[in-house]
Amino acid sequence: MGKTIVVKEHETPIYEIRIENSYAHFDEVLRQLKIAGHRVCIVSDTTISKYYMKDVVEIVKDYASLVETFTLQPGEEHKNLDSVQALYEYLIQSKFDRNDFLIALGGGVVGDLTGYVAATYLRGISFIQMPTTLLSMVDSSIGGKTGVDFAAYKNMVGAFKQPKAVYINTSVLETLTPRQFYSGFGEVTKYGYISDAPFDAWLQENVEKLIQKDSEALAHMIERSCNNKRVVVEEDPTEKGIRAILNFGHTLGHAIEKMMDFQLLHGECVAIGMVAAAYISQQRGMITEEQLQTIQNTLEQFQLPTKIKNLDEKTLIDITKNDKKMDAGKIKFILLDGIGHAVIDPTVTTDEMLAGFRYVVEKGE
Numbered sequence: 001m002g003k004t005i006v007v008k009e010h011e012t013p014i015y016e017i018r019i020e021n022s023y024a025h026f027d028e029v030l031r032q033l034k035i036a037g038h039r040v041c042i043v044s045d046t047t048i049s050k051y052y053m054k055d056v057v058e059i060v061k062d063y064a065s066l067v068e069t070f071t072l073q074p075g076e077e078h079k080n081l082d083s084v085q086a087l088y089e090y091l092i093q094s095k096f097d098r099n100d101f102l103i104a105l106g107g108g109v110v111g112d113l114t115g116y117v118a119a120t121y122l123r124g125i126s127f128i129q130m131p132t133t134l135l136s137m138v139d140s141s142i143g144g145k146t147g148v149d150f151a152a153y154k155n156m157v158g159a160f161k162q163p164k165a166v167y168i169n170t171s172v173l174e175t176l177t178p179r180q181f182y183s184g185f186g187e188v189t190k191y192g193y194i195s196d197a198p199f200d201a202w203l204q205e206n207v208e209k210l211i212q213k214d215s216e217a218l219a220h221m222i223e224r225s226c227n228n229k230r231v232v233v234e235e236d237p238t239e240k241g242i243r244a245i246l247n248f249g250h251t252l253g254h255a256i257e258k259m260m261d262f263q264l265l266h267g268e269c270v271a272i273g274m275v276a277a278a279y280i281s282q283q284r285g286m287i288t289e290e291q292l293q294t295i296q297n298t299l300e301q302f303q304l305p306t307k308i309k310n311l312d313e314k315t316l317i318d319i320t321k322n323d324k325k326m327d328a329g330k331i332k333f334i335l336l337d338g339i340g341h342a343v344i345d346p347t348v349t350t351d352e353m354l355a356g357f358r359y360v361v362e363k364g365e
C-alpha cells in the first residue's frame with residue numbers, strides 16, 4: 001500500500017510525493033498531470049539508465065506523444081552548465097515546447113540539473129522527480145531547489161522550481177551501492193536532530209531493520225523524512241528564514257566535501273559536519289556530552305564516518321566563509337538546542353568552527 005504526501009504553498013496543494021515499492025502506479029501520476037499528447041524527455045545517467053530507463057519509458061510511451069531519453073555521465077563533475085547546454089540543444093532539436101515535460105530519473109545530480117533546465121528552458125516547463133538514491137528521495141527531490149555547480153562552486157547557479165510530482169519507488173534501493181545507501185542516512189538522521197526527536201529515537205531502535213532494508217521500515221523512514229522536509233519547505237519555500245535549519249551539518253560538511261575533491265559522498269560529509277556542529281552546541285551547553293556521543297554512535301551504526309583526516313584549517317575556514325549560507329557577511333550556522341530542535345545562529349565564531357573541526361579530526365594524523 002503506497003503513501004501520498006501533499007506539499008502545499010500558502011494552503012494550496014502544489015504537488016504530491018508518492019511513495020511506492022514499484023513503478024506500477026506511475027501511470028496514475030501521468031494521468032493526473034494530463035501528460036497525454038505531450039512530449040516527455042526522461043533525463044538520467046548511465047548508471048541508473050541501465051536498470052530503470054526501459055521500465056519508465058514503457059509506462060510513459062502509452063501516454064506521451066513522444067518519449068525522448070537523455071543520458072548524462074554519472075557524477076558531480078557533470079553537474080554543470082555544459083550538461084545544461086547539451087540538454088537545451090537536445091530539447092530544441094526535439095522541438096520541446098512549453099507544454100511538454102521533463103522527468104528526472106536519478107539521484108541528486110540528475111534531479112538538480114533537470115530541475116534547473118525545467119526552470120529555465122522557455123522560461124519554465126513542467127518536470128517530475130523520480131529519485132533513485134536514498135539521499136534524493138528524502139531530501140533533494142523535495143522543495144524545489146534546482147541548480148548546477150559553477151567552476152569550483154557547488155550549486156552556485158540555480159533556481160527555485162517546484163516539480164509537478166515526486167514519485168519514489170523504494171525497491172530501487174536494492175541496486176544502490178552500500179556506500180550510496182548509507183550516505184542517505186546523513187540526511188535521514190538530520191531530521192531527527194533538527195525537528196523530530198521521536199524519529200531520532202525510532203531510528204536508533206530500528207538500525208538493524210533499516211540496514212537489512214526491511215521494506216516496511218524503509219517506507220516508514222522515507223515517509224517520515226519527506227514529511228519533515230515538507231513541513232519546513234511549506235513554511236519557508238525560498239529559504240528566507242527557517243528553511244536554513246535543513247543545512248544542519250552542511251556548513252562545515254560542504255567545505256569538507258570540497259576540500260576532499262568530492263571523494264567523500266554528500267551524506268558522509270554531512271555526517272562529519274553534524275558531529276562538528278553538535279560539538280559546538282555541546283560546548284555552548286545546548287546539548288549534553290551524552291547526546292553528542294549518541295549522535296556519533298547513531299551515525300556510526302549507519303556506517304557513516306564521524307572523523308576526517310586533518311585538512312588545512314585556513315582553506316577550510318575560507319571555503320566556509322565563501323559558502324552560500326552567508327547572510328550580510330555572517331555565517332548562518334545551525335546549532336542544536338536539544339535533540340529535535342535546531343536554531344540558526346549567526347554568532348558562531350571562527351574559533352568555535354575550528355574547535356568543531358578539530359573535534360572531528362582523526363587523532364594521530
Ligand code: GLY
Nearest residue numbers: 139143145243246
Ligand atoms: N537540502 C536543503 C534544502 O532543500 O533546503
